[in-house]
Amino acid sequence: MQEHVQLTQKQINEDLLTSVLGTPRWWWPALGFFVLVFLIGMSAFGYMLNQGVGVTGLNRPVFWGAFMVNFVFFIGISHAGIMISAILRLTQAEWRRPITRAAEVLTVFSLMSALMAAPLVHVGRPWRADLWVFPYDFARGVWINIRSPFVWDPSAVMTYLTASTLFVLIALIPDLAIIRDRSTGLKRKLYAGMALGFRGTPRQWKLQTIAGILLSALVLPVFVSVHSIVSWDFAVQIGPEAWHSTIFAPYFIIGAIHSGVSAVATLMVVMVWAWGWNKYITPDHLDAIARLLIIVATAWFFFFFLEWVFALYTLEPAEMAMRKLQVFESPWSWLFVVFLFTAYFIPVPMWLFRGVRRSLFWMFVTTILVNVGMWLERFLIIVPGLMRRSEFIFDWGSYHPSIIELAMVAMTFAWVGMGMLVFTKVFPLIPLFDIKEGMVGRDEIRIGRRIVPASIRE
Amino acid sequence: MGGSATAVAAAACGVPEKELLVQAPLEMPEDLVTGLDNWYATIDRQNRNGIGIVVRVMEGRAKKIEGNVDYPVNVGKHNAIADAGVQSLYHPDRISAPLVRTGERGEGNWEEISWTDAVSRIASRLEGVSGEELVLVTSPIGGHMGSVVNSFTDAFGSTHLQYEPLERTVLQASIKNVFGQDVMPDFDIENAAYVLSFGADFLNGWVSPVRFGRGYGDFRHAEGRERGTFTHIESRLSMTAANADDWIYVKPGYEGVLALSMAKVIIDEGLGDDAAVASLTQNGTNDLSQFDPSNVSAVSGVPAQRIREIAHEFATKRPAVAIGGGSAAAHTNGLFNLNAVHSLNYLVGNVNKKGGVIFNPMPPIGLPVGSRSSSFQQMSTLSDRMANREVKALFVREADPFYGMPSSSEVRKASFGVDLIVSFSGQFDDTTAMADIVLPEHNYLEDWGTDVPDPGPGYQVVGFQQPVVRPFFENRGGHLGTKNFGDVLITLGEILSNPLSLPGDDVKTFKDVVEQGARSLYGLNRGSVKSDDFRSFWQGVLQRGGWWDTGARYDGPSPTPPALPVSPQEPISGSGEFALVPFESAGLSDGRTSDLPWLQALPDPISTAVWHTWVEINNKKAEEMDIREGDVVEVTSPRGSIKALAYPHPGISPDAVAVPIGGGHLGGGRYSKERGSNVFSILEPLTDDKTGALAWGATRVSLRKTGDWVRLSKFENTKPDISEDTHRKIIPLTNG
Amino acid sequence: MADAKWGMVIDVDKCTGCQACVVACQSENNVPINTEDIFNQRRAIEWIRVERYWEGEFPDVKARFIPVLCQHCDDAPCEPVCPVFATYHNNEGMNVQIYNRCIGTRFCANNCPYHVRYFNFWEPEWPDTLTHQLNPDVTVRSRGIMEKCTFCVQRIRRTSREADRDGREIEDGARELSPACVNSCPTSALVWGDFNNKNSKVSNLAEKEMSHNGSHHGRGYKMMENLGTSPNVIYLKKIDKHAKETVAHE
Numbered sequence A: 001m002q003e004h005v006q007l008t009q010k011q012i013n014e015d016l017l018t019s020v021l022g023t024p025r026w027w028w029p030a031l032g033f034f035v036l037v038f039l040i041g042m043s044a045f046g047y048m049l050n051q052g053v054g055v056t057g058l059n060r061p062v063f064w065g066a067f068m069v070n071f072v073f074f075i076g077i078s079h080a081g082i083m084i085s086a087i088l089r090l091t092q093a094e095w096r097r098p099i100t101r102a103a104e105v106l107t108v109f110s111l112m113s114a115l116m117a118a119p120l121v122h123v124g125r126p127w128r129a130d131l132w133v134f135p136y137d138f139a140r141g142v143w144i145n146i147r148s149p150f151v152w153d154p155s156a157v158m159t160y161l162t163a164s165t166l167f168v169l170i171a172l173i174p175d176l177a178i179i180r181d182r183s184t185g186l187k188r189k190l191y192a193g194m195a196l197g198f199r200g201t202p203r204q205w206k207l208q209t210i211a212g213i214l215l216s217a218l219v220l221p222v223f224v225s226v227h228s229i230v231s232w233d234f235a236v237q238i239g240p241e242a243w244h245s246t247i248f249a250p251y252f253i254i255g256a257i258h259s260g261v262s263a264v265a266t267l268m269v270v271m272v273w274a275w276g277w278n279k280y281i282t283p284d285h286l287d288a289i290a291r292l293l294i295i296v297a298t299a300w301f302f303f304f305f306l307e308w309v310f311a312l313y314t315l316e317p318a319e320m321a322m323r324k325l326q327v328f329e330s331p332w333s334w335l336f337v338v339f340l341f342t343a344y345f346i347p348v349p350m351w352l353f354r355g356v357r358r359s360l361f362w363m364f365v366t367t368i369l370v371n372v373g374m375w376l377e378r379f380l381i382i383v384p385g386l387m388r389r390s391e392f393i394f395d396w397g398s399y400h401p402s403i404i405e406l407a408m409v410a411m412t413f414a415w416v417g418m419g420m421l422v423f424t425k426v427f428p429l430i431p432l433f434d435i436k437e438g439m440v441g442r443d444e445i446r447i448g449r450r451i452v453p454a455s456i457r458e
Numbered sequence B: 001m002g003g004s005a006t007a008v009a010a011a012a013c014g015v016p017e018k019e020l021l022v023q024a025p026l027e028m029p030e031d032l033v034t035g036l037d038n039w040y041a042t043i044d045r046q047n048r049n050g051i052g053i054v055v056r057v058m059e060g061r062a063k064k065i066e067g068n069v070d071y072p073v074n075v076g077k078h079n080a081i082a083d084a085g086v087q088s089l090y091h092p093d094r095i096s097a098p099l100v101r102t103g104e105r106g107e108g109n110w111e112e113i114s115w116t117d118a119v120s121r122i123a124s125r126l127e128g129v130s131g132e133e134l135v136l137v138t139s140p141i142g143g144h145m146g147s148v149v150n151s152f153t154d155a156f157g158s159t160h161l162q163y164e165p166l167e168r169t170v171l172q173a174s175i176k177n178v179f180g181q182d183v184m185p186d187f188d189i190e191n192a193a194y195v196l197s198f199g200a201d202f203l204n205g206w207v208s209p210v211r212f213g214r215g216y217g218d219f220r221h222a223e224g225r226e227r228g229t230f231t232h233i234e235s236r237l238s239m240t241a242a243n244a245d246d247w248i249y250v251k252p253g254y255e256g257v258l259a260l261s262m263a264k265v266i267i268d269e270g271l272g273d274d275a276a277v278a279s280l281t282q283n284g285t286n287d288l289s290q291f292d293p294s295n296v297s298a299v300s301g302v303p304a305q306r307i308r309e310i311a312h313e314f315a316t317k318r319p320a321v322a323i324g325g326g327s328a329a330a331h332t333n334g335l336f337n338l339n340a341v342h343s344l345n346y347l348v349g350n351v352n353k354k355g356g357v358i359f360n361p362m363p364p365i366g367l368p369v370g371s372r373s374s375s376f377q378q379m380s381t382l383s384d385r386m387a388n389r390e391v392k393a394l395f396v397r398e399a400d401p402f403y404g405m406p407s408s409s410e411v412r413k414a415s416f417g418v419d420l421i422v423s424f425s426g427q428f429d430d431t432t433a434m435a436d437i438v439l440p441e442h443n444y445l446e447d448w449g450t451d452v453p454d455p456g457p458g459y460q461v462v463g464f465q466q467p468v469v470r471p472f473f474e475n476r477g478g479h480l481g482t483k484n485f486g487d488v489l490i491t492l493g494e495i496l497s498n499p500l501s502l503p504g505d506d507v508k509t510f511k512d513v514v515e516q517g518a519r520s521l522y523g524l525n526r527g528s529v530k531s532d533d534f535r536s537f538w539q540g541v542l543q544r545g546g547w548w549d550t551g552a553r554y555d556g557p558s559p560t561p562p563a564l565p566v567s568p569q570e571p572i573s574g575s576g577e578f579a580l581v582p583f584e585s586a587g588l589s590d591g592r593t594s595d596l597p598w599l600q601a602l603p604d605p606i607s608t609a610v611w612h613t614w615v616e617i618n619n620k621k622a623e624e625m626d627i628r629e630g631d632v633v634e635v636t637s638p639r640g641s642i643k644a645l646a647y648p649h650p651g652i653s654p655d656a657v658a659v660p661i662g663g664g665h666l667g668g669g670r671y672s673k674e675r676g677s678n679v680f681s682i683l684e685p686l687t688d689d690k691t692g693a694l695a696w697g698a699t700r701v702s703l704r705k706t707g708d709w710v711r712l713s714k715f716e717n718t719k720p721d722i723s724e725d726t727h728r729k730i731i732p733l734t735n736g
Numbered sequence C: 001m002a003d004a005k006w007g008m009v010i011d012v013d014k015c016t017g018c019q020a021c022v023v024a025c026q027s028e029n030n031v032p033i034n035t036e037d038i039f040n041q042r043r044a045i046e047w048i049r050v051e052r053y054w055e056g057e058f059p060d061v062k063a064r065f066i067p068v069l070c071q072h073c074d075d076a077p078c079e080p081v082c083p084v085f086a087t088y089h090n091n092e093g094m095n096v097q098i099y100n101r102c103i104g105t106r107f108c109a110n111n112c113p114y115h116v117r118y119f120n121f122w123e124p125e126w127p128d129t130l131t132h133q134l135n136p137d138v139t140v141r142s143r144g145i146m147e148k149c150t151f152c153v154q155r156i157r158r159t160s161r162e163a164d165r166d167g168r169e170i171e172d173g174a175r176e177l178s179p180a181c182v183n184s185c186p187t188s189a190l191v192w193g194d195f196n197n198k199n200s201k202v203s204n205l206a207e208k209e210m211s212h213n214g215s216h217h218g219r220g221y222k223m224m225e226n227l228g229t230s231p232n233v234i235y236l237k238k239i240d241k242h243a244k245e246t247v248a249h250e
C-alpha cells in the first residue's frame, strides 16, 4: 500500500529550499573533493597536451580506449534526463515529480562530461578540434566532412545539450520566482532576473506548461538519435570486427536507458541521504523506478543476447577470434563475467524482491553496480574489438589505461559531481511547483477492491 | 561506405558508375614543394662492398641516398644500410676535431687539439720507432686509398693488416683453389635456372647483397625466362634461407661432405659433364664411396633421399650455380667445405658461363682490389706482439678489432703494451675508445676516393667517390674538423721525412691521387666515359659515379677442375649443448653500422626484433627448457658468457642457437654504446686449419635461464603464439 | 598529371624481406626514429612495413614476407570517417593526408583494414645534427596527428612541375617520379606507375596477372578484396611448389 502524506506549501518550500538557502556541513568538503579530482584530471590533461597522446595507454592497434568508453558512458547516463522527464511526463507517470529536475540536471552535466571525454581529451590536437565541433571557417573553404559519424556526434550532442538545458531552465522558472520572493538584496535581484518576471498568472502557467510538453515531444527524436549516432561511431566501421553490426543503434539506446535510469535511482538515494527528502522521495518512488528498471534491463539484455546470436550465426573467423578473446582470455574474460553480473545478473533478480526495491541502501548498491557493468560493457566492445580486429596478427596488441588517462577519466566523473553540487546550491533540486501541483491534484480512486492514489489532471 | 552508397544511387539514375571523389578544399603541404635539389653520384662505404649511389643534396645538406642506375654492380638498387648513410654523416656523436687522451687509456677523457699539434705529437712519438714496430690496421682497402696506404707501408716498412670480423679469407682461398682466380668471380644468379647455396646469406649480408638481391629478383621473375629454383643449405633459417624454395638444415660444418655426396650422385648417375668428372675424380681414381648419401645422411642430418633429389635437380636444371660461404666457411674445415661446394660448378659446366660462375678481370691501372682481408691468425699474432711490447705504434682506420675479435677483452688488454694508438675514426668505436690520439677522418660523403668492386660484374669497374657535401665540421676551421685519411698519411710521411711515393709530380693531396688515377683511365681511351679532353672525362666519371668497360672481361685460361677434396675433415668444435650460430641481422652488418638509429630500429627479418641482442632458439626446445620470449638467458661458451633475450621460433634446429652480431659495443655513440651483447666476445679462437681464418661458427654453448625477464622490443606485436597467416588472407600461395 | 591513377604492383614472390624499402621510406618521408621505447609501446611508425608469417615446424618450416603499405583504396574506408577532410582521395587515385587539418581522432586508423595509418603519439625528436637529413619537401609531423604512405606525392609534384616547365613528358617508371621504396627495392618486387596509362608496367602487369571475367588467371590479387575497398595496390601471389593449400578461404 502506497503511503500518502499531505504536506503544506510552507513545509514544501522549507524542505526543498534547504539546499539553496542553507549549506550543510558536508557540502564544502564534498565540493572540495570533486574540485580536487577535477584539477588533478586537468593537470593530467595539461601534461598530455604538452607531451602528446603517448602518455595514455593507447597504442597501435588500440587507438581508442578509456576516453571513448567514457564518452559513450556519459552519453548513456545523459539518457536519464529525457527518459524520466520527457517520457514519464508525456505518459503522465505521477512518481516522476520529485526526480525530473535531478535527472535533467544530470543529463546536462553528463553531456558536458561526454564532450570533455571526446573530443576534448580524446583527440590528438584538441586545440584544433574547434574546426570540427564548431565548423566556422567557411571563408577559407575549411569545411567539415558530413559523411563522418564524428560530425554527426557533435551535432547530435550539442542539440541534445541545448534541448536539455532549455528543459531545465523552463522548469526552473516558477521555482526561481519562489526563491526571488524569499530572498533579499543582490540575491533577490539575481533570481528576479532569472525568473524572467514570473508572477504565476494563469497565462504564464499555461505558457510554461505548454513549453515543457512541447520540449518533451521535440526532444524525443533527439533522445533516440543521440545514442544511435554514438553507436554509428562504431557500427559504420569495417575495420574492427564485431563493430559493424546493424543492431548497434537500438542496442546502444536501450543500454543508455539502462544506465541512465540506474544513475537517476542512485541520485534519488543520494538526495534522500544528503538532504533528508524522504517525504518527497519515498520507497514508492524507488519501487516504481526499480520496476521500470527490471523492464529496461531485460530489454537491454535481450539486445545483448541478440548481438551474440548474430555474431555466432555468421561464424566469421575474425569475429569469432574477437569473441573468443572477449570471453576466454584474461583479463577480458573476468571483466566479461564482472560485467554480466553487475549489469544484469545481480541487480535484476534482486529487484524482484520488494524489500530491495524499497530499500535505500540496496537500491544504491544495485544501481551503482549497473553502471559499473555498463561502463565495462562499452570497454569490452571497444577495446577487444580493436585488439583483435584483423588478419594482421602482427598488429595484435593489448591495452590498459595509464594513470594519466585514469586521472582524466576521474575528472569527467568529478565534473558531474561538482556540477550537481553547485547546482543544488543555486537552484532547488526538486521542483517545488511540480510537487505542489502533485499535492493539489492528488486523490484516491477505487479500482476493484483496491484504493490507489491517483491525480487529477488539467 | 558513404561513397559506395552514393555510387549505387548514381548508377541507378544512369550516371556512369565511377570512383567517387570528394576532394578536400585544401592542399597538403607536399603539394607545394619548392627549392632546387641536385643528385650527386658517389660510392657507398656503409656496405662492406661498395655500391654506386646517388645522393640528393639540397642547400648543401645530403637528404637522401639512392642507388646509382648507371653503376654496374647495383644498377640503381641499394639497401637499408646504404640508405642510412646520411645518418652517419649527421650523426650527433661524430668526432669533430683531433682528440688527445687526457686520462688513463680507455677512460674516455679527451681534449681537443689542432691538427698541426696532433700530427706533430704523433711524429715526435714515432721518432725511433722502426717500421716493424708500426702496425697499420685498416678495413680491407682497395682503389686509390689502397695505393696510398701501400706507399705508406712501403715508405715506413710497416705492417698493414686488413681486418674485418667476418673475413673473406676462406672464400678467397677457395676461389683460388677451385677456379684459380685471384679476384672474386660473380655468381650470375639472374641467368641461372637453379641456385644451390651452402651457408651464404647472400640476400642479407654475404659479400654483395645488393648485387645478389638484384639478381635474385630477375631469377624469380623476369621477361623471357622461367622462374628459377633455389635450394639453400644452412644450419639456421637465415633471411636467404627463408626465401629459398627449399631450406635444408645441415649440421654445422658438414656442408662439404654434403656437397661431395651430391657430387657422387651426379657422377654415379652420369649427369655431370664428362670432362669435368674425369678431372675432378682424377680419372676415376678418387674414391667417392664414403660420400654415399646413406653415409653422409647420418653425419649431416640431411635425409639421403633429399641429397639425391637436390643433386638431381642441380644437375638437370641448367644453368645451375653452387655458391658456398658464410657459415659454411666458418668452421675449422671451412676451406674443405667451400672447395667441395665450388667444385660442384664444374659438374654442371657453368664455369665462366652465363648463368654460372663468371670470372672477373684484374682491375685496370694496377689498382688493388678492395677485399683482401688478413686472417684471424695474423690478427692474433698482432695481439701477441702487442702484449709482448713488440708493437710501438698502432694506427687503426675504419676497423674495430677490439670489438670484433674473439676474446676481445684479451686484445684490449694487449693494447696496453702499445705506446701509441692512433685512431682515424670519426666515431667512438671500441678501438677508438682505447686510442691515445684520434684523427677523425671525413665521412665518406665528404670525401674523395675510388673503389674496385669485388666481385665486379664480370668486367672492369672503377667506382668514383666524390664529396657530395662540404665537410660538416668545416665551420670549425682548418685546424679542427675532419680530414682525409690519405692526406694525413701523406703529411705524416713528409714530416717524418719518409715521403710517400705518389703517382706524379704535381700530386700533393689524396684528391690529386684520385684525379691522377682518372688521368690514367682517360689514357686507356676505352670504357664508359670517352672524351676528347681530360676535364670532360673527369666530369663524366664523377657524373656517372665511375668508369667501366664492358669489353674488358676475363681473358685468362679456362681452369682445369682440380681434384675433389676427398679426404673429409670433421669440423672441430667446443663442448656445449648447442651449436652457436652468429649471424648478421638486416641492419647492423658486422657491427660497423650499429650506431645508426634507422638500422638499430630496423626489424630483423626473422625475429623482427630491434635494439637488442637476442638469442634464437627452437620453439619446441624452448618449451622443454621453459624458456619464453624475453627471458634473459646466459649464453656460455668456454671463453665466456653473454646475456641475451630469448626469442623462440620454429626456424632453427633444436640443437643450435643463433645470436645476431652487432650488439654490445663498449665504445660507440649514443645509439650503440653498451646496448645488447657482443657475440664475438664468446667465440672460441678456433681457426680454419688451412687459411688461419676465424672459425666463427665452430663455438658451442650452453644456455641458462637467469630468471630475469626483459621485454624484447620488436616490430611484431606481443601475442601468445607464433604468428601465422592461418587463412591465407595476407599471403595466398600458388603452385606456379 | 591530372588523369593519372597511381598504383603499385608488389610481387610477393620476389620480396626477400630485406627491408630496404622501410629505411628508404623513413629517409624520404621524415618518419620519426623508432626508439626502443616506441617499439615497446607498440607505437612504431613504418609507412611501409614488412610482415613475416610462419608456417610449419622445424625442419619443414617457412617464414614468408610481405610488404604492406597504404593500399590507396578507391573506396577507402579511412576517408568518409575523417570529420575534417584531413584524409581524402585526390584526382590521381591516391589517398592523401593533410597533416595540418588532422586533429587526431584516430577514427581513420581504426577503420583502415590494412593497419597502415600511424599516429604520432609523441612529438618526434631528432638530435640536433640529424635534423640536417630531413627532407624539406615533406612536412615534419607534430604530435597528435595521423600519418601514412603518400606514394611519395612530393616526388610526383616536383617531377611533374619540372616536366611542365621543361615541356617534356614523364616516362613510365622514371626514377625521379618513383617512390623511394620502389627505387630502393633490390629485387624490384615493387613496381609503381599509372594504371590509366595502358602502356605502363603496372597496367601490363595488371592485365597479365589479374583475372578478367574469369578468362585468365594470373598471380594477381588485391589484399582483402572482399571488403570492397578497391585497392590500387595489386599483389602477385607467392609461388610455393609445396603449397598444400593455395586457395584463400573467407
Ligand SMILES: Nc1nc2c(c(=O)[nH]1)N[C@H]1C(S)=C(S)[C@@H](COP(=O)(O)OP(=O)(O)OC[C@H]3O[C@@H](n4cnc5c(=O)[nH]c(N)nc54)[C@H](O)[C@@H]3O)O[C@H]1N2
Pocket: none
Ligand atoms: N522496372 C521495374 N522497376 C521496379 C520494379 C519492377 O518490377 N520493375 N519493382 C520495384 C520493386 S517491388 C522493388 S522491391 C525495387 C527493387 O529495387 P532495388 O532495391 O534497386 O533492387 P535490385 O535492383 O534487385 O538490387 C539492388 C542492388 O543490390 C545489390 N545487392 C545484392 N545483394 C547485396 C548485398 O548483400 N549487399 C549490398 N550492399 N548490395 C547487394 C545488387 O547487386 C543490386 O545492384 O524495384 C522497384 N522498381
Ligand code: SF4
Pocket: none
Ligand atoms: S609562412 Fe606558413 S605559417 Fe606563415 S603564414 Fe604562411 S603558411 Fe602560415
Ligand code: SF4
Pocket: C069, C070, C071, C072, C073, C076, C077, C078, C079, C095, C111, C112, C113, C114, C115, C116, C117, C148, C229
Ligand atoms: S589502405 Fe587504409 S589508409 Fe590507405 S586508403 Fe585504404 S583504408 Fe585508407
Ligand code: SF4
Pocket: C081, C082, C083, C084, C085, C086, C087, C101, C102, C103, C104, C105, C106, C107, C108, C109, C145, C146
Ligand atoms: S586522425 Fe586525423 S585524419 Fe584520421 S580521422 Fe582523425 S582527423 Fe581525420
Ligand code: SF4
Pocket: C024, C025, C026, C028, C029, C047, C048, C069, C148, C149, C150, C151, C152, C179, C180, C181, C182
Ligand atoms: S610510396 Fe613513398 S611514402 Fe609510400 S611507402 Fe613507399 S616510400 Fe613510403
Ligand code: SF4
Pocket: C014, C015, C016, C017, C018, C019, C020, C021, C022, C050, C067, C184, C185, C186, C187, C188, C189, C190
Ligand atoms: S625492399 Fe623489396 S625485397 Fe626488400 S623487403 Fe622491401 S619489397 Fe621486399
